[in-house]
Amino acid sequence: MAQQAYLTETDDGGSGPERRRDRLRRLVLRFLDGWRxxxxxxxxxxxxxxxxxxxxxxxxxxxxxxxxxxxxxxxxxxxxxxxxxxxxxxxxxxxxxxxxxxxxxxxxxxxxxxxxxxxxxFDKSAGGGDLMVATHNVNADNPDPSGTAREVAASGADVLALEELKASAVPVYERSLAPTYRYHAVQGTVGLWSKYPISAVKPVNIRLGWTRAMRATVATPEGAVAVYVAHMPSVRVKMNAGFTASQRDQSADALGEAISDERLPRVVLLGDLNGTMNDRSLNAVTAQMRSTQGAVGNGFGFSWPASFPMARIDQIMVKGVEPESSWTLPRTDSDHLPVAARVKVTTTATGS
Known part of the structure; x- marks a missing residue:
């Protein structure tokens, strides 16, 4: 019986996998024959x-x-x-x-x-780090600011930056984030929430006529860190004008100057820069800071638009601080995805 079964199998051209391999081989040879x-x-x-x-x-x-x-x-x-x-x-x-x-x-x-x-x-995340930071453009027309605040707070970030804060929604964010963050400061349409004390808060002039950037010192257990929060002007693609970004470019230059003048050796920039790290118009910022996504990110980390992310325009950048990992957070009711990163403060030079 065993011999009969063997003969039947070989008569049919071999076992299932063997027949499939043979069929594939014949297809490849037939394709190559067309080239010969x-x-x-x-x-x-x-x-x-x-x-x-x-x-x-x-x-x-x-x-x-x-x-x-x-x-x-x-x-x-x-x-x-x-x-x-x-x-x-x-x-x-x-x-x-x-x-x-x-x-x-x-x-x-x-x-x-x-x-x-x-x-x-590939995932270049190293894990570890002694400070987790996050940033989120919450969208001025967000239908559920309280829910968005709870979702980003649940990420576990020690320091959280929010952009595009509508004046009427600021009290909602303050109440919703108060249980997690003891310290916070809001300047214009951007804000910073922290588990650690905040001091030296001031607006940063990015040449817009109203406040969309700020600077603060966060007293982390590992030392003082200068944290900048920024929301660059929007860009548009128009048929008759192309990629209109002159206002964004001027603001990026001003932000770059402010960061260049920073006295603290450890600096973290959080915000919606309305541009990617490849965009030369952001050189005033990108030339002096490292992108956490490029250094230790997991994939491309596209953050906008949230429904189908196509570009990483929400950035976490560092200077004098070592990035350890970077990733996007789950979607909220905003049109941007939140982004987060873990950094190591203790590896840098000491300073206050």
Missing amino acids: GDRRIWRRGLVLAVIALALALVMLLHSRIPNRVGNLGSLTETFLPWLGIVIPVLLVLALVRRSATALIAVVLPTAVWLNLFGGLL
């Missing part, structure tokens, strides 16, 4: 190859794209990671066209994208 002897595989797909090379150049030389026309450079840099979506499309088209030239060309943008963003595909 076809000299046109090098002449076909030249347009696809040109597109692939252009894509690689855009990603590689994005900083050279001028901003003079509609801030095209900043617009490209804001959504730079999403250019990677074009790569698999080009790969499929190259296979369909049976173009060796296009297939080879697709290797270049793939290598450039992986060099720029490959590190973000």
